[in-house]
Amino acid sequence: xxxxxxxxxESIIVDGKIEIRVMELEDGRVRIGIEAPKDIDIVRKxxxxxxxxxxxxxxxxxxxxxxMKKLFKGNN
Amino acid sequence: MKVQTKEFGEIEIPExxxxxxxxxxxxxxxxxxxxxxxxxxxxxxxxxxxxxxxPDLAFIITDPFKIYEDYDITLPQTAIxxxxxxxxxxxxxYSIVVVPQDMTKMTTNLMxxxxxxxxxxxxxxxxxxxxxxxxxxYIFKQDSPEEVK
Numbered sequence: 001x002x003x004x005x006x007x008x009x010e011s012i013i014v015d016g017k018i019e020i021r022v023m024e025l026e027d028g029r030v031r032i033g034i035e036a037p038k039d040i041d042i043v044r045k046x047x048x049x050x051x052x053x054x055x056x057x058x059x060x061x062x063x064x065x066x067x068m069k070k071l072f073k074g075n076n
Numbered sequence: 077m078k079v080q081t082k083e084f085g086e087i088e089i090p091e092x093x094x095x096x097x098x099x100x101x102x103x104x105x106x107x108x109x110x111x112x113x114x115x116x117x118x119x120x121x122x123x124x125x126x127x128x129x130x131p132d133l134a135f136i137i138t139d140p141f142k143i144y145e146d147y148d149i150t151l152p153q154t155a156i157x158x159x160x161x162x163x164x165x166x167x168x169x170y171s172i173v174v175v176p177q178d179m180t181k182m183t184t185n186l187m188x189x190x191x192x193x194x195x196x197x198x199x200x201x202x203x204x205x206x207x208x209x210x211x212x213x214y215i216f217k218q219d220s221p222e223e224v225k
Contacts, residue, residue: 051188052103054211069120
């Protein structure tokens with residue numbers, strides 16, 4: 001991992017097209033501003049990981065859709 | 077094309093049902109090609125998202141708008157760009173279902189809907205940052221929502 005030191009207001013440029021700027025520093029929290037082309041996804045890592053974990057959990061299924069449907073009819 | 081599937085063995089999948097997920101989906105970044113296998117039973121709200129490269133990999137999916145009538149999302153601009161979405165009517169949205177041993181506790185991921193542009197046959201699991209939705213919404217009403225997990 002590349003590690004850089006930046007002060008408030010300073011930026012880094014990634015690949016000539018993505019700017020990541022340190023906006024504010026306060027009590028161990030950093031506010032970061034990102035400017036990137038429209039086709040670059042930016043998402044907090046913990047959300048990406050949570051979706052990944054949920055996807056992993058989703059493939060471990062042993063039930064049949066028919067049985068799931070029966071339940072659906074009974075409940076909704 | 078002929079495809080090996082988890083549930084149905086080898087089946088024929090029409091080209092128009094093959095969806096390209098250019099980035100894979102979180103946790104399965106290498107899986108790019110999927111097919112939506114719509115349940116032949118029109119009354120059954122559950123369908124399959126079948127990987128075309130890994131026969132054993134299939135997700136149960138559903139139409140989140142049928143389960144949560146007031147489900148309401150705004151697609152981020154990046155998703156609109158990547159999926160080349162021009163018309164709302166080209167869009168189909170599914171959500172992945174997790175089915176635990178106790179089926180009454182099945183949940184669906186409303187924070188990470190599968191967004192598909194049927195015209196371009198492009199798909200993406202969009203992560204809705206800053207939404208009130210989570211990855212685990214119960215599909216059935218729970219008697220004791222406070223119950224310890």
